Amino acid sequence: MDEEYDVIVLGTGLKECILSGLLSVDGLKVLHMDRNDYYGGASTSLNLVQLWKRFRGNDKPPEHLGSSREYNVDMIPKFMMANGALVRVLIHTDVTKYLNFKAVDGSFVYNKGKIHKVPATDVEALKSQLMGLFEKRRARKFFIYVQDYEENDTKSHEGLDLKKVKAKDLISKYGLEDNTVDFIGHALALHIDDRYIDEPAMDFVKRIKLYAESLARFQGGSPYIYPLYGLGELPQAFARLSAVYGGTYMLNKPECKVEFDSDGKAFGVTSEGETAKCKKVVCDPSYLPDKVRKVGRVARAICIMSHPIPHTSDSHSVQVILPQKQLGRKSDMYLFCCSYAHNVAPKGKYIAFVSTEAETDQPEVELKPGIGLLGPVDEMFFDIYDRYEPINNHDADNCFISTSYDATTHFESTVKDVIAMYSQITGKTLDLTVDLSAASAASEE
DSSP: OEEEEEEEEOOOOHHHHHHHHHHHHTTTTEEEESSSSSSSSGEEOOOOHHHHHHTTOOOOOOGGGGGGOOOOOESSOBBEEEESHHEEEEEEEETGGGGEEOOSEEEEETTEEEEEOOOOSHHHHHHHTTTTTHHHHHHHHHHHHHHHTTTTTTTGGTOOOTTTTTTTHHHHTTTTTTTHHHIIIIIOOSSSSSSSSBBBHHHHHHHHHHHHHHHHHHHHSSEEEEEETOOTTHHHHHHHHHTTTTOOEEOOOOOOOEOTTTTTTTTEEEEETEEEEEEEEEEEEGGGGGEEEEEEEEEEEEEEEEOTTTSSSOOEEEEEEHHHHHHHHEEEEEEEEEEGGGGGGGOOOOOEEEEEEEOOOOOOHTHHHHHHHHHHTTEEEEEEEEEEEOOSOOHHHOEEEOOOSSSOBSHHHHHHHHHHHHHHHHHSSOOOOOOTTTHHHHOOO
């Protein structure tokens, strides 16, 4: 451990593992350490016995749930947009060779008390039960505008400069109703609140295009993909990648104390009496608690079921977004469901999560609208965790700290954080212009 490294990464959460993989591929000398004896940090995967131990202490799981080994319950479950940034990172780093993906069956939205499939194109808009006849026509025109929009082709702009025109002005141009805006903004553009309405429309339009392009990639029922055996495979795949490029991994390293010089700059990490020197430290908030602040809490229910979520076309894997306005809340709620089809549970069993940004001290009560959509549940666990974000100046202290995972059940916000951190650490922009046909090859239909 007495060597000198370019970067020491602390914690093997998804963000940290992706970063150590990217930095290793860039030719940096990386040491990756974790105080735990397992990969994944907060985003680890648990089998049934581990799940029971975490939430029920010494109780044993009931036998009717099947073999513990067949469960891979992701603690921070998130689907990947098939055409999105994370898939591009996977291909850019060649991690796809360690993983198999499968398309996710369904993408739904909660509207006026019911679950509906999310329409993403002009054709789907005309079929959707979400809108009346006239609204369908207006939505169809809006979707055609978005599909045809090309940033470099002014003919497709219809006289609108989306870098200046606000999202609300684009929406009003097409006369869309509030309910329509609700599902487009939250279930298609995946905005987590309504602030985007007053921001330039460019990002809004690009997000909807990404959704539609992702949906077209696998011709499935949703724009999402998910690894077989769950996300627990991802940190290990990036660890393998880092090792291939000369990265060093050390699990079960107690303490992992970051060392600072008299100017307050990090210069190494000490564990078990040895100090490894480095130029930069990358870590999750738990390693440098005095350099982060609490910004919220995520409340969630983890459920084991023997059936798919009702009204989702019997989807074995599905995301349902419950926009904040539909629930009279400040933040959206998310349903995530996966099953034996993705090898995360025994045959006939389904793992469902209900998650949201906690707004009270009663997560069980807050989560009721989502839990009520699941139907009968075999077992349920409640969990609440704090969310942190860094408050340090990384130029001054050489420390690069990730933000905690939010309540969303998709990867878009997580990957934004990773890409921003990569640029801060290296001073470079991550080139994600990759051939996405490689993703199809690595994916199982």
